[in-house]
Amino acid sequence: MEVINNILNFTINFSDKIQITIKGVLLLITIFFATSFFLKVIRKIVSRRLEEEDKDKFKAIFSFLKYFIYVLVIIIALDSLGVKIGVLLTSSAALLVGLGLGLQTLFQDIISGIFMLLDKTIHINDIIEVDGKVGKVFEINLRTTRAMTVDDKVIIMPNHIFLASSLYNWTQNGQLIIESVDVGVAYGSDVEKVKELLLETGIEHPKVINNKNLDVLFMDFGESALQFRLRFSTKDSFSLFKIKSDLRFLIDTKFRENNIQIPFPQRDVHLIQKKE
Structure with a gap:
């Protein structure tokens, strides 16, 4: 038992101010898998109560919220284990700024995708026209929307262009x-x-x-x-x-x-x- 306790209490030093034990690592992994399990349960419960046409929208939004929750849970868990998150963030401030600038367009696409799903701008099988291109929508994701043109070519459009450009939805008022x-x-x-x-x-x-x-x-x-x-x-x-x-x-x-x-x-x- 003493050997097991020694192993669990073995400390990994990343720096003078960032330390974590083997017990903490195992606890972090346990929390991660527990969060994953509860998220799957919540997704199944909510999906059963939604109408068929809203399930795909919920799936896309939930996939974004899932990663946000993972990050939040890991930060809280690390903080409870004694890891000084403030020091970690401060030491990597330059890296975070660079990532933020590089991922700016990505976040624009994701936010635009959420707005599109919530306000029902377009649906699957809608005929849309953007920047002179006409296509039939067959997939809506958080980052991109895919449409098939009349000559069987696939248009992959980043979602932020739907907020920045005029969108003509030929079937918004019905199929006729x-x-x-x-x-x-x-x-x-x-x-x-x-x-x-x-x-x-x-x-x-x-x-x-x-x-x-x-x-x-x-x-x-x-x-x-x-x-x-x-x-x-x-x-x-x-x-x-x-x-x-x-x-x-x-x-x-x-x-x-x-x-x-x-x-x-x-x-x-x-x-x-x-x-x-």
Whole structure:
């Protein structure tokens, strides 16, 4: 027993003011594992009471709080074991300042990620547009958000850009979005026929919803053409560029079949010959 006590009371000297015994090390390890166990229990209890859509948000926030609690528990445990934390922090002040400056962007991303999860700025499967890039969100973490573009490329965005830049959430108000395709026809065309053909184009497309949003607007008398706009709604916002392309192909086909011209800009040049 005396041998065991001697081993447990063996002191490790890191410096004149920072000392810890083997007993203290074992106690510190025990406290660490006990904290880990209680955190897992708390996580399971809270997760059971949350709705399915909130579980991922809680998981992300909890992972950040978990490391914060670990650090806090270790500091308290070391202080109770007689380790002078103030001396330790003072001796490593320069290192902490350097780490703080280096991790500034990381902390910005983490705080932004927490705000995004709490105020429900974006959700999984939302279609977002940031800095001209459009993608479908498939993962939200504390530091980054990942989205898949229409050409199957993954955009990895640090979360702080969502606070620093304008974010367009195409599906914030629901899955149904309203979009449009513009087209010009030659002067002298039958405008009622143009409207009819454009409406037929929208009705025939399988991903365009035939509702009150399907409409044709006579936008303007342009310099070289009569300007029309086909407004439509769809639930497949991620395929929007493909839908618009399909509609333009259909419009071109129908206009050719009905002898309606899509003009190009023209200019009349008058030459005046001076008399000698």
